[in-house]
Amino acid sequence: MSNSLDTIFISLKQAQARLAGENRAAKDKALASAAAAINRSRADILSANACDVEEARKGGMKESLIDRLLLNDKRIDNIIEGINIVIRQDDPIGKVQSGWTIPNGLQIEKVTVPIGVAAIIYESRPNVTVDCAALAYKAGCSILLRGSSSALESNKAIVKAIKAGLKEGGGIQDAVALAESGNRDEVDIILKARGFIDVVLPRGSHELINRVVENARIPVIETGEGNCHIYVEPSADIDNAVEIILNAKLQRPGVCNAMETLLVHKDIANTLMPKLAEKIAGKAELRCDAAAKTAIGSAPASLVLKDAVEEDWATEFLDYILAVKIVSSCDEAIAHINKYGTKHSEAILTNDLHSTEKFRAQVDAACVYVNASTRFTDGGEFGFGAELGISTQKFHVRGPMGLEALTTIKYLVTGNGQIRD
Amino acid sequence: MSNSLDTIFISLKQAQARLAGENRAAKDKALASAAAAINRSRADILSANACDVEEARKGGMKESLIDRLLLNDKRIDNIIEGINIVIRQDDPIGKVQSGWTIPNGLQIEKVTVPIGVAAIIYESRPNVTVDCAALAYKAGCSILLRGSSSALESNKAIVKAIKAGLKEGGGIQDAVALAESGNRDEVDIILKARGFIDVVLPRGSHELINRVVENARIPVIETGEGNCHIYVEPSADIDNAVEIILNAKLQRPGVCNAMETLLVHKDIANTLMPKLAEKIAGKAELRCDAAAKTAIGSAPASLVLKDAVEEDWATEFLDYILAVKIVSSCDEAIAHINKYGTKHSEAILTNDLHSTEKFRAQVDAACVYVNASTRFTDGGEFGFGAELGISTQKFHVRGPMGLEALTTIKYLVTGNGQIRD
Numbered sequence: 001m002s003n004s005l006d007t008i009f010i011s012l013k014q015a016q017a018r019l020a021g022e023n024r025a026a027k028d029k030a031l032a033s034a035a036a037a038i039n040r041s042r043a044d045i046l047s048a049n050a051c052d053v054e055e056a057r058k059g060g061m062k063e064s065l066i067d068r069l070l071l072n073d074k075r076i077d078n079i080i081e082g083i084n085i086v087i088r089q090d091d092p093i094g095k096v097q098s099g100w101t102i103p104n105g106l107q108i109e110k111v112t113v114p115i116g117v118a119a120i121i122y123e124s125r126p127n128v129t130v131d132c133a134a135l136a137y138k139a140g141c142s143i144l145l146r147g148s149s150s151a152l153e154s155n156k157a158i159v160k161a162i163k164a165g166l167k168e169g170g171g172i173q174d175a176v177a178l179a180e181s182g183n184r185d186e187v188d189i190i191l192k193a194r195g196f197i198d199v200v201l202p203r204g205s206h207e208l209i210n211r212v213v214e215n216a217r218i219p220v221i222e223t224g225e226g227n228c229h230i231y232v233e234p235s236a237d238i239d240n241a242v243e244i245i246l247n248a249k250l251q252r253p254g255v256c257n258a259m260e261t262l263l264v265h266k267d268i269a270n271t272l273m274p275k276l277a278e279k280i281a282g283k284a285e286l287r288c289d290a291a292a293k294t295a296i297g298s299a300p301a302s303l304v305l306k307d308a309v310e311e312d313w314a315t316e317f318l319d320y321i322l323a324v325k326i327v328s329s330c331d332e333a334i335a336h337i338n339k340y341g342t343k344h345s346e347a348i349l350t351n352d353l354h355s356t357e358k359f360r361a362q363v364d365a366a367c368v369y370v371n372a373s374t375r376f377t378d379g380g381e382f383g384f385g386a387e388l389g390i391s392t393q394k395f396h397v398r399g400p401m402g403l404e405a406l407t408t409i410k411y412l413v414t415g416n417g418q419i420r421d
Numbered sequence: 422m423s424n425s426l427d428t429i430f431i432s433l434k435q436a437q438a439r440l441a442g443e444n445r446a447a448k449d450k451a452l453a454s455a456a457a458a459i460n461r462s463r464a465d466i467l468s469a470n471a472c473d474v475e476e477a478r479k480g481g482m483k484e485s486l487i488d489r490l491l492l493n494d495k496r497i498d499n500i501i502e503g504i505n506i507v508i509r510q511d512d513p514i515g516k517v518q519s520g521w522t523i524p525n526g527l528q529i530e531k532v533t534v535p536i537g538v539a540a541i542i543y544e545s546r547p548n549v550t551v552d553c554a555a556l557a558y559k560a561g562c563s564i565l566l567r568g569s570s571s572a573l574e575s576n577k578a579i580v581k582a583i584k585a586g587l588k589e590g591g592g593i594q595d596a597v598a599l600a601e602s603g604n605r606d607e608v609d610i611i612l613k614a615r616g617f618i619d620v621v622l623p624r625g626s627h628e629l630i631n632r633v634v635e636n637a638r639i640p641v642i643e644t645g646e647g648n649c650h651i652y653v654e655p656s657a658d659i660d661n662a663v664e665i666i667l668n669a670k671l672q673r674p675g676v677c678n679a680m681e682t683l684l685v686h687k688d689i690a691n692t693l694m695p696k697l698a699e700k701i702a703g704k705a706e707l708r709c710d711a712a713a714k715t716a717i718g719s720a721p722a723s724l725v726l727k728d729a730v731e732e733d734w735a736t737e738f739l740d741y742i743l744a745v746k747i748v749s750s751c752d753e754a755i756a757h758i759n760k761y762g763t764k765h766s767e768a769i770l771t772n773d774l775h776s777t778e779k780f781r782a783q784v785d786a787a788c789v790y791v792n793a794s795t796r797f798t799d800g801g802e803f804g805f806g807a808e809l810g811i812s813t814q815k816f817h818v819r820g821p822m823g824l825e826a827l828t829t830i831k832y833l834v835t836g837n838g839q840i841r842d
Contacts, residue, residue: 017759021782102804106793115815116785194634198815213615214638219816240838247840338438360833361442364537372527372836381841382832383523394536394619394829395640396817408815411803412781415793417661419668420802 005189008177009196012117012142015174020114020140022172024091027138030171034137035083037165038130041157042076048157049126056150064254068124069151079130082386086134089385092403093140109412114140116198118406119190120388121146121212123204126154131386132201133162133176139406144197146179146190148204156180191216199396199406203389206316221397221405223389226256226344227316228374231263231333231359232272233350236371241349242275245322248347248373250283254318256390257345257377261313261323263333269295269326277303284320287312291326313340330355334362341365343392345374366392366399426610429565429598430617433538436595437563441535443593445512448559451592455558456504458586459551462578463497469578470547477571485675489545490572500551503807507555510806513824514561530833535561537619539827540611541809542567542633544625547575552807553622554583554597560827565618567600567611569625577601612637620817620827624810627737642818642826644810647677647765648737649795652684652754652780653693656772657792663696665770666743669794671704675739677811678766678798682734682744684754690716690747698724705741708733712747734761751776755783762786764813766795787813787820 019027038045049071056066092112099109118141120132129145136143147155155178163173179186190197191212199219202212209222230248232241248259264272273295280286281303288296289308299305312323313336327333330348337346347369348359360368367377377400379387384402391397397405440448459466470492477487513533520530539562541553550566557564568576576599584594600607611618615638622642623633630643651669653662669680685693694716701707702724709717710729720726733744734757748754751769758767768790769780781789788798798821800808805823812818818826 017783100804102797102802106797108803217635219640219814237838244838244840251841362438365831367832367834369834370836372834372839373841375841376523376527376834376839377832381523382529383521393640398829399832408819410786411788411798411820413788413790413793413797415791417658417665418793418797419665420672420794420796 004181005179005186008144008179009117009193011174012144012177013196015172016114016117016140016142019137019142019172019175020093022140026170027091027140028087030166030169031083031087031134031137033169033171034134034162034165035080035087037161037168038076038080038083038158041161042073045076045154045157045161046071046073048153051153052151059150061150065124069126069154071126071154075127079127082127082131083134085385086138089138089403091138092407097409104418105415106418107414109414110409111412112407113410115406115408117142117144117196119144119146119193119197119200121187121190121200121202121204121208123148123208124151126151126158128203129155129158130162132388133159135386135388135403136406137166137171137175139403141406142175142177144177144179144190146187152180187211188215191218194218201389219396221389221391221401222393223391223401224256225316225342225392226258226390227261227314227340227342228257228259228345228347229261229263229333229337229341230259230347230349230374231265231327231330231337232268233265233330233348233352233355234267235351236268236349237351238268238272238275241272242279244347244349244371244373245276246279246283248375249280249322250320251373251375253284253320256316257374258318259322259347259374260315260317261325261340263325263327263336264292264295265333266291266326266328270297273297273324277305280322284322287321287323289325292324295326316342330358334359338362338364343394344390345369345377347372347374366390425602426600426607426614429600430538430614432595433563433565433598434617436593437535437538437561440558440563440593440596441514441561443561447591448512448561449508451587451590452504452508452555452558454590454592455555455583455586456501456508458582458589459497459504459579460501462582463494466497466575466578466582467492467494469574472574473572480571482571486545490547490575492547492575496548500548503548503552504555506806507559510559510824512559513828518830525839526836527839528835530835531830532833533828534831536827536829538563538565538617540565540567540614540618540621542608542611542621542623542625542629544569544629545572547572547579549624550576550579551583553809554580556807556809556824557827558587558592558596560824562827563596563598565598565600565611567608573601608632609636612639615639622810640817642810642812642822643814644812644822645677646737646763646813647679647811648682648735648761648763649678649680649766649768650682650684650754650758650762651680651768651770651795652686652748652751652758653689654686654751654769654771654773654776655688657689657770658772659689659693659696662693662770663700665768665792665794666697667700667704669768669796670701670743671741672794672796674705674741677737678795679739680743680768680795681736681738682746682761684746684748684757685713685716686754687712687747687749691718694718694745698726701743705743707743707745709745710747713745716747737763751779755780758784758786764815765811766790766798768793768795787811
């Protein structure tokens with residue numbers, strides 16, 4: 001274990017024990033002070049960010065990734081508003097989930113408590129640093145932040161401001177730490193820190209998530225990979241279906257809840273596909289199976305149309321690309337989704353009750369939609385306030401993750417001398 | 422991947438997809454039929470068990486372990502009653518945990534669903550085979566049972582009866598499978614079965630649990646290790662405290678919720694320790710720190726009294742041995758527990774409200790007791806019916822685990838054409 005991380009682990013654990021004893025008012029006050037400190041440190045943060053951006057450009061980073069890295073005054077406003085959202089959220093700690101008395105008179109209460117020390121391993125976006133620090137603090141958890149090396153200077157400046165703010169607000173600054181060596185082995189040390197880190201969240205690419213799952217000896221929450229589908233039935237309203245498809249594909253294709261594959265029932269293919277082709281032409285490429293291609297008929301000149309290959313069904317394009325397959329039944333659509341999906345968000349567009357019930361029951365995903373775009377899978381849209389990410393696993397927490405993801409429970413058992421017979 | 426396990430994994434996954442669609446009546450009927458089949462197969466099960474016991478004796482297994490392995494008619498009655506308890510329990514699936522409508526009219530429901538395919542890796546006791554199969558079936562989950570090789574013949578006979586019973590009762594027999602090669606590498610294959618096994622539960626020794634945690638690439642629920650403490654304050658009722666201590670140590674020392682270390686406040690040591698020494702003499706050995714030894718004064722002749730060493734504080738004796746330490750404050754007791762405890766069950770005996778609040782808030786354990794024996798941490802005692810084990814982790818499920826541990830949730834989102842702005 002590296003010396004510096006070793007020290008950070010112990011410090012995070014000790015800070016968490018103290019933070020667990022803080023009430024909501026104290027936590028909110030410290031967070032408000034952190035928000036004020038970020039506001040006050042704009043110049044430092046923007047200047048650090050400019051260094052990161054310059055280095056990234058020198059290294060040849062794509063502009064779409066530069067955009068994720070870039071901060072400006074408006075984005076800092078949003079970051080500060082993110083903290084304010086967390087401040088307004090209920091305290092997730094100390095909720096009595098249930099309580100009962102057993103025959104011998106022992107009273108049992110099931111109460112929410114912080115899960116402990118969380119670690120987050122994430123890629124470029126510096127706003128994640130603030131969102132996660134604020135959510136963890138509100139949930140009474142310490143957090144170890146391990147951002148990408150490309151955002152290191154930005155994250156250093158942000159974390160410096162957060163810690164200064166927490167301290168000024170009477171809070172516990174050691175509850176937030178940045179892993180800042182930038183070495184890759186830092187991640188491996190974090191992933192093996194049994195007894196120090198209670199949960200690790202990877203947020204980023206497929207490769208990052210896989211590396212974490214393969215190497216972690218501590219609990220992991222897998223996030224974000226979304227190979228999402230929309231399945232359209234003959235009974236659906238066709239014009240509305242086209243509108244939903246365009247929204248799910250085009251509104252923000254680079255995010256995990258965007259649609260990647262469209263499944264169309266054969267009985268409606270000849271009606272739906274030409275309309276879709278006309279509207280999506282020039283906006284996204286279609287990768288169609290043979291039946292879908294035939295159903296389009298004479299394609300608009302501006303339509304980029306390719307033959308779908310097996311790999312397309314399993315690909316999260318995160319791009320202006322849509323795979324399309326014609327299916328013969330709801331069962332076939334469900335089987336396709338359960339084979340290729342990532343258990344994120346899946347939608348059926350229909351007016352058929354039996355299909356709806358079957359789809360909802362049999363599709364294995366965090367969020368199953370009827371007659372709506374998959375784009376609503378989001379902590380903010382669901383009303384959870386800020387979010388830690390979207391869990392694609394079934395263990396501990398599933399779907400959009402708010403504060404609850406960082407809690408666990410404790411049974412408080414109160415007696416007056418009971419012994420077991 | 423071994424061929425036979427490969428086949429079993431696929432079969433379990435397919436069976437689970439069907440089982441997820443079964444209603445409570447169908448699941449209960451199949452379980453009742455499994456209970457009847459076990460009842461009818463007593464002779465086969467007892468004869469298979471006799472082979473296991475004979476082999477174990479030849480191999481020099483300790484009699485205490487032979488006793489865990491041994492089946493008789495009464496134990497089979499208990500196993501059958503275990504199934505009946507599961508039948509009487511509510512269906513954990515399809516519960517709407519919460520539901521709301523977001524501003525654009527999308528209706529969101531959070532509904533419980535089966536977690537999928539579970540695996541359990543466990544040691545001797547054949548009743549675990551039946552309890553876990555019944556709990557998993559009721560929760561709509563397939564289960565892969567991997568018992569110890571010493572119980573293989575017993576487990577084969579039991580699983581054969583369960584599968585026959587499920588089939589006769591119109592149930593899904595492929596939802597239950599036994600890993601029966603007996604090879605150690607079988608465990609490693611199970612632990613790496615990403616995409617097939619959704620959760621693995623190790624039940625058994627410290628070594629088994631560690632091996633699973635180190636090697637698993639699938640979610641693990643750690644169970645059972647219990648280095649439990651009782652801390653006695655000056656304001657406690659001394660006679661009742663002695664009774665609780667004797668109960669927590671002696672009533673069944675080989676189980677995880679038995680007390681291993683007693684912490685006594687210095688102001689009460691001279692009163693408590695002589696009384697305890699007198700009552701525990703001849704029943705359990707004491708391993709005392711210097712202050713505790715002094716406090717005993719003239720020990721009864723039959724008392725086995727040793728000096729505690731550092732290792733004793735970290736040991737789950739599971740035996741007629743009690744470590745004793747004198748502490749100066751509630752804070753010192755809490756620090757000792759959080760350092761050496763396994764987050765299982767911890768008790769304070771007191772009449773002091775401030776100490777009670779501090780102990781409940783700061784001790785990091787699944788179950789925190791006030792004025793009662795730690796022996797109540799048990800699914801049956803808590804009223805959960807049969808139990809899968811006791812989780813000592815904070816992730817997904819904590820403390821005694823009933824059916825809920827095998828569930829996750831799904832968000833059902835219903836709209837009428839909503840797209841995201």
